[in-house]
Amino acid sequence: MARTKSTTVKDVAAAANVSRATAARALNGYGYVGSEAAERVLEAAARLGYRGNRVAQALRQGGLPIIGFVPGDIQNPFFARVAHDIDVAARGSKHNLLIASSEEDLEQERALLDNLRALNVRGMIVAPASANDNLHLARLVREGTPIVLIDRVLDDLPCDSVAVDNEGGAREAVEHLIANGHRRIALIHDDARIVTARDRQAGYVKALQAHGLPVDQRLIAVSSSTVQHAIDATIRLFSQPERPTALFTVDSVMTTGALLALRSIGLTIPRDVSLIGFDDFDLATFTDPQITVVAQPVGKIGPVAVKMLLERIRGLSEPPRHVRFQTRLICRGSVSRIFRPA
Template sequence: MAVAASVSRATAARALSHHGYVGDETATRVQEAADRLGYRANRVAQALRSGQLPIAGFIPGDIQNPFFAGIAHDLEVELRKHGHNLLIASSGDNAAQERELLESLRALGLCGFVLTPASAASSQHIAKLARDGVPCVLIDRVAKGARCDSIVVDNVGGARAAVDYLVANGHRRIGFLRDDSQIFTAQERLAGYLRALTGHGIVPEKQLIARSRSVVEHAIAATTRLFRRRNKPTALFTVDSLMTQGALLGLRAMGLQVPHDVSLIGFDDFSLATFTDPQITVVAQPTAEIGALAARLLIERLAGDMADPQHIRFPTQLIVRGSVSCPPAR
């Protein structure tokens, strides 16, 4: 191509990469030659020479979760504005798999990461990532000892608001469908549920707390087990949107109507929550704000911002719809 444009290879390289001075006439001639020959710059090769790809990694627990899918979309939109692309790889909420993903993606030269720590065991390798100078933003969960920016929500307050609303509608036996893992959000939402009950003078009952993997099919089974008990709950609070969907399907399979037989509130809003009959009352997180802010924080770190890490906690919002009523008379 340099021959076709009658310039040296160095001049052609400067013209195509827009680095270094090249006269306007020469630059035009090089670009015209590139167009004729169908030349496309190899961004990977250019990035490898500079030691960094213009690609950020996003490692959520499970990309099938609507919350993380929404975050991924907003991250990609915001990063693209700054000339970066996004690579997504789910950890499956497994700390060992998360560590392997980080090592593999770092070896590829990714510029930085947005991730949701899989568990408390994630803290060690995430802290090392920060010590090595790799820009990293944590969302939804935190990693103890890691000097990284973090964005979470008030999980405890959101769970308390849900239980407070159920109690205000006359419920005393409130079931809780939770993730069986030890992740940060599950622990905080459980704490909020328990604090709300005790705050209203209600003694928490272990048999009203059902465990399940955050998978619709598992949530169906856990809901069925919970409501087959003799003294079943009059209301159910679920820990995330996949659990909410599973609970709704499980209740319907048992012939229980929401909210006539059972009231239901879920943590996390999701699109189907407004397409059901009745629509589902939820504790909503500001998903769009979280994704966009995470991208901006990462871009600032990539640009050389060396300030102390920012730790941001957003409030949640209880969105009241039609899935809660007074408990049925018994």
């Protein structure tokens, strides 16, 4: 049986002999419409059986309790967990969540934020794709859109944020390797335009400098946060004539890639190479040996971000608040000690 075509605003406008824009204003109750034209539109709507899209109308008028979340990469286990926690916290406060991943692409982030703004979401939680190019976020803040940044703090953007001490966590990891006798410590990190990658690289550099060790660019590899790119970066680092004795990776995806790469080229952890990764993840405890990691309190980040956002939505007007959690080095079995002569 053929489905009956539903009546549209265009149909109502034609029947009432008005423009589509005038019909939309009369039906949705916004803007000015003369009384005679409005009466014709309403009469035509009743006669044609027009049933407006109430959800679309409510979105346009900000009538639905929806907040938006724009993570860097929803496939990253860190953002997947944070998204889950944001959703649970939002629903607990009678709000719904729209998730749209930027894939660490600045142009995509701009488009997604524009779309969320057009939908009249009540506020947004964002992990910015760039440390420097954030005029689009600044505009939203000026317009009064409630925004909370997570994972990545932008010093020049006056809004709330929830993050961890990325630099301190990375420095502690590298200092642990140094304390175990390692001097040739390699680093795999993401694009430096991403705040977390920049901060974790800074922690690596400061740990080396604090112990009088050179920062050897041959031991530093830039990789996109994918398993395959991390595999390629690891193989490049360990194909050098003088191999690193240790490796620090800046997220769990890169740690996974490093594990696969080291196995493929016949290197054993920790006998041949020691490994520490930033972010704890399931695979870290399923491997033999288990992987030493810098753990974030991931379960706290989403709920705190939602709480801060809802307070802004409800009218809180105090200066920007910044929550920064400490990381924790979890020592397992992936770091060996190199004994050096006294």
